[in-house]
Amino acid sequence: MTTRELLDPTSELAPARRERARRPASLEGSTIALLDIAKARSDIFVDRLEELLTQRGLRVQRFRKPTFTKVLPPGLARQIGAQCQVVIEALAD
């Protein structure tokens, strides 16, 4: 062996560190995105959340991933970001 060096097989990505968005002091006046990931029965869970949130007079908007098996399409992520201030993502099974 002429070398004591190996080539890195990984992506060499430094883990992306981002500041978390600040938690809102209140949900008053916010539009809350409810994201159904399309897993079986996640709609039941999201329905119930919607019911509880609207009872408190909060504004809610529903979204649904095309399939739970794939990552959120970037367009949908942008749409949620543009229309809502808070998002609740519901995993269920």
Add this chain to the structure above:
Amino acid sequence: MSGSQEIPLADGIAAIVKESCPTCRLVAPVLRQLAESGVPMTVYSQDDPSFPTGVYTVDDTDLEFSYRLEIEAVPTLLRIADGEVVDRLAGWSRPRWEALTGVTALGPGLPEHRPGCGSRSVEPGVAEELAARYDGNRLRSRRVKLAVREDEVETCFDRGWTDGLPVVPPTRERVLRMLAGSSRPPDEVVAVVPPDLVPCTVEKVAINAVMAGCRPEYLPVVTAAIEAACTDQFNIHGVLATTYSVGPVVIVNGPIARAIGMNSGINVLGQGTRANATIGRALQLVVRNVGGGRPGEVDRATLGNPGKYTFCFAEDEQGSPWEPLSVERGLAEGASAVTLFAGEGPRTVFDQLSRTPQSLARSLAWCLRTVAHPKLADAYEALVVISPEHARVFREAGWTKARLREEILSLLTIPGAELVRGADGCAEGMPTPTTMPKFRPDGIWFVHAGGPAGLFSSIIGSWVAGEAGSQLTTLEVVA
């Protein structure tokens, strides 16, 4: 692989020789004759800078010139115009030397022709060292320096680069040798690999292929498998992230399978063949190392299956009664291809008595019914590996793949009362009592492979089929 652009070339003739080559010694007087004729000429000597006497010789004992000019044999004669090599020949041939140099009556008394010897720059071991020395900077990957007493294999484990088995340490020499297996440049992006969605270059594929134990000639197959895995259609992200037991199964078709020594015969789904073992493993190492898909992180498999180390095999096309899988998938006959299937572990269908296709189809159908669950239909697929002795039954009866598929779908059209949740005292099942076929028409695939003896076939169950899950994906292999 290398280029002459880094070496300034003087117009005229360049001759590359080594003293230890009898043909080079034979042509030494010819080189003196050329020098005396006034032709601008530079002689490069690979082993003895004082050879040949009487002509100006450049010391190429470090072989940089020979490597960069891709010299394969000595003596080699180059004609250079405007700094570019415009003509070259190897060995001694009076008429060709005269044509290239424009000088006549060369080497009176010499035989007409004499083959040369191998260039020192292409000797085994030397070529890789030269590639690392002169072309190593083509590689962009981070270099990981090892401490003096650090074990190369252990360090790969410690850094989390392995699938649990030892890997071949990816040195620059090995990676450069691997890259020679593909005509694609190292910085070309092959695919964007989930789950981290990282653009993966040919170089990263080559590094992981080295680690997996591949030979360079496997690289185009590995690359095609990665491309196929990372399509939206195959959805390796979902295959990886699911709690279900599946992993990518790679089926190789076409001439490349034989050319690289893939197994399609005895123990086809088992161990023992380097190409089968390492191509599937290289794909998984890329998903792990480049994509960041590791068990316990994004890989959430409850159980997994042993095929997640590697699961790759070739179809036995020559002995098959049917068209190859790749042809059924729309590629031309004779094209090399990979087809990826999101599959669980294989399980055997035992049938030693059926001599009619109807009887054998029943055996297959009964076993196929258990894919995922005997009371679940429509959402899963199956890849059926038909062995030569089972295939013979269908061949003799003249059954096509389509005929067999039709028979199985018909046998597996299951009454809703049997499928519905709660039926037969079992909570699992379909939500409504609708009679339906177990599989969609494009949900059963047949591949011909296996040893010549044994009345067995094998079923590989799928993950969620269709657009919501993973779909069978075929890609042509290009060198």
